[in-house]
Amino acid sequence: MNASTSMVPQADLGASYRAQKDAIDAAVARVLASGWYILGQEGKAFEDEFAAWLSVGDAPAMQAVGCANGTDAIALILRGLGIGPGCSVVTVSHTAVATVAAIEMVGATPLLVDIDPKTFCMDPAELEAVLSSPPPGLAPIRAAIPVHIYGHACDMDAILRNCQEHGVAVIEDVAQAHGGRLNGRMLGTMGDAAAFSLYPTKNLGALGDAGITATPDAQLAKRMGAIRQYGWHQRYISDEAGVNSRLDEMQAAILRVRLPLLDAGNERRRAVAEAYDTALANGPYAAPHRAAGVEHVFHQYVVRVPEREAVMERLRLQGVATAIHYPVPVHEQAAYRGRIALGPSGCAETSRAATEVMSLPVFPEITDVQVDQVCAALRGL
Numbered sequence: 001m002n003a004s005t006s007m008v009p010q011a012d013l014g015a016s017y018r019a020q021k022d023a024i025d026a027a028v029a030r031v032l033a034s035g036w037y038i039l040g041q042e043g044k045a046f047e048d049e050f051a052a053w054l055s056v057g058d059a060p061a062m063q064a065v066g067c068a069n070g071t072d073a074i075a076l077i078l079r080g081l082g083i084g085p086g087c088s089v090v091t092v093s094h095t096a097v098a099t100v101a102a103i104e105m106v107g108a109t110p111l112l113v114d115i116d117p118k119t120f121c122m123d124p125a126e127l128e129a130v131l132s133s134p135p136p137g138l139a140p141i142r143a144a145i146p147v148h149i150y151g152h153a154c155d156m157d158a159i160l161r162n163c164q165e166h167g168v169a170v171i172e173d174v175a176q177a178h179g180g181r182l183n184g185r186m187l188g189t190m191g192d193a194a195a196f197s198l199y200p201t202k203n204l205g206a207l208g209d210a211g212i213t214a215t216p217d218a219q220l221a222k223r224m225g226a227i228r229q230y231g232w233h234q235r236y237i238s239d240e241a242g243v244n245s246r247l248d249e250m251q252a253a254i255l256r257v258r259l260p261l262l263d264a265g266n267e268r269r270r271a272v273a274e275a276y277d278t279a280l281a282n283g284p285y286a287a288p289h290r291a292a293g294v295e296h297v298f299h300q301y302v303v304r305v306p307e308r309e310a311v312m313e314r315l316r317l318q319g320v321a322t323a324i325h326y327p328v329p330v331h332e333q334a335a336y337r338g339r340i341a342l343g344p345s346g347c348a349e350t351s352r353a354a355t356e357v358m359s360l361p362v363f364p365e366i367t368d369v370q371v372d373q374v375c376a377a378l379r380g381l
């Protein structure tokens with residue numbers, strides 16, 4: 001890196017606030033002046049706008065219920081479906097620890113299956129294997145949580161077919177894929193319910209913690225709306241046990257500013273991805289795979305690099321910051337190692353991916369100059 005080039009960050013949350021400053025400041029001021037700070041009209045409006053944004057094309061009419069974060073969104077869906085102690089839930093080990101933490105939060109037992117090494121998403125064959133012959137002694141499997149990792153859709157046709165055959169609910173983890181599509185269908189509208197994190201780094205992010213659930217099932221939405229606030233079906237009256245996981249008005253108002261900008265942000269991410277594809281084209285490393293019918297939203301642009309440490313250092317010297325999502329699979333973390341049931345492969349592809357994945361800079365506000373700087377560095381690999 002010579003003196004005139006500066007570092008291209010891997011993500012830049014401040015840039016996105018600065019680009020939207022006037023609208024966000026006005027939204028925050030509106031909430032501050034309103035005198036109402038939690039579960040009010042901003043939250044309700046955001047839920048309705050988010051549900052309407054999802055309910056396009058062939059999608060069923062969705063209902064959305066806001067909550068405190070993406071982990072809680074998964075837990076809220078599990079509670080809403082009556083899944084807890086005595087139930088197992090299948091998901092992947094190649095994900096944010098949050099996905100697995102949510103399963104244990106409700107007292108259910110996680111079962112982790114391997115990924116397709118090309119898409120990094122749940123391998124439907126592994127899912128089918130554990131549904132057909134569950135590990136001995138495991139509690140009955142009640143749900144599967146496919147994770148649309150990095151913004152790439154899971155093979156939902158196969159996953160839905162497998163789960164329907166075995167009477168297992170499907171909960172989409174869409175924390176990294178807001179606005180992504182599969183064969184024209186919005187991610188988060190294909191399963192029984194979907195969980196979205198609205199953490200600041202996500203494609204749709206608040207300026208604090210937030211999350212939202214979506215479902216076509218009005219009864220489930222109503223139940224989740226009660227469970228997120230002490231099980232209240234009406235004020236101070238709990239018909240069932242709940243939790244406290246509310247979306248605050250400040251975050252909801254900020255998210256209402258950002259939701260209409262999401263599709264353009266995803267377009268920009270895709271354009272950046274195409275520039276990186278071209279820069280990588282004749283080099284040793286393959287561009288991220290896109291399965292047929294997938295409209296990727298590039299929450300991360302991930303390249304497999306066996307000699308990762310050396311390549312990250314070479315990129316750093318040329319002013320390109322990179323990150324690893326994620327360096328240690330969930331089943332190899334100290335908190336989980338040795339006590340979580342795995343699919344037939346023992347998550348072998350997951351373990352290999354964790355040693356090779358490298359995420360390049362991608363965020364909507366990245367400048368053309370920054371993209372060119374990354375591309376020049378990639379062409380030199």
Ligand SMILES: *Cc1c(COP(=O)(O)O)cnc(C)c1O
Nearest residue numbers: 069070071096098099175197199
């Ligand atoms: C971020 C994330 C979550 C958790 O969201 P939080 O808002 O941090 O609780 C869950 N799953 C995946 C795949 C994520 O990336």
